[in-house]
Amino acid sequence: MVKAAVDDQLSRTFAALADPTRRAILARLAQGSATVGDLAAPFEMSFAAVSKHLRVLEGAGLVARGREAQYRPAMLDARPLVAASAWIQDYHRFWEAGFDALDDLLATTDTTERKDDE
Template structure:
């Protein structure tokens, strides 16, 4: 995924309303009225969120007669997840090292227990 597209995906995901819309679309396609229902905002405001999601490649929109339906496009989410997975491995490795260092310290200092104060 090009960096600029990845930035667009993360920018789109930064908003809780857009994340909620994606969650709803994971259950199936929906029109603007259905998507606007749980929010205290107008359909035009929801349409703005949909344009951001569409621009990020997270949804596609199509017409069926007079209705316009939004559809979740999950591929950009998979690619963003893969990007974040690298950092998850980084943090897990560092936490594992910290846990190992703590265990070694506690083995060398058995009289000091976790949470024990030394006043």
């Protein structure tokens, strides 16, 4: 399998969000900072596996790590999600325009059918 280079921020963000475990980790971090142990608790995986997910999220700029004594709590950094949301919003407008045109067509068709029934 060929692995595509992920070199721009938007690609790194979407690549990180592609995994359901990473999305669940982000959802947990939206509630506040957490240690690897805290994040691993709801999953049947090792701390090392959770740490790998955190490294991907850090690489995408979605997670920052702090330092509290011997702990390195992870914190959500949602700034990269702004660009991802804006990109998705452009397509939302595209789909809305298509649905509006379909509504207009259906309204016209419905009116034409009523006239034919009379």
